[in-house]
Amino acid sequence: MILADLQSRVRIALTNTLVEEWTLFTPTTGTSRPxxxxxxxxxxxxxxxxxxxxWDVDSEYDRSGMVLEQSVQYDGHVPNLIVHHRGMLGPEHNLLLVHVAVDSASDAHEGPGIETALALQQRFGYRYAMLLDLRLHTEGRRASVTPYWQWTTLEHGPxxxxxxxxxxxxxLAEITERARRAGD
Incomplete structure (x- = not known):
């Protein structure tokens, strides 16, 4: 799968997540961020x-079947989402590694950056890695997201x-409006 095709598929999945799960992002669902x-x-x-x-889509997949081993961590971070063939190794079986951040753009303690995704990508041979920062902002009962992403390829880096x-x-305005209407 080429990068542009994968980006399109991830964008569709993100759009569906925002529209169908909008209440996840709104302050009315609790006092803390998702x-x-x-x-x-x-x-x-x-x-x-x-x-x-x-392809298998997994969150924090542990290949050893035991407690999440140190080898799948980088600087204490593990990928949030991977697309792969379970139990197989190498770029032909590891398509995508994703790390999600709620709002790393404004966090005082920055989460993992593209360097972390790149290190995990290289260690396990994922063809693509993506850092997705939703940049979630809440004000009163209103929420807004301004998603940014950064992609790397195994061959060429960022x-x-x-x-x-x-x-x-x-x-983004159209998606947000659809999400708010669906959440009401």
């Missing part, structure tokens, strides 16, 4: 519908030096 793990689960749920059925918006402003 966890990266929860968001990755929902993203994976919708991504599963866009990739060929031969696609761009900085994260890029997932959507244009117009498309």
């Amino acid at each position: 966890s990266e793990r929860t968001i990755a689960f929902h993203l994976g749920w919708y991504l599963r519908q866009t990739v060929d059925r031969s 696609e761009r030096p900085e994260p890029a918006p997932v959507y244009t402003d117009r498309v």
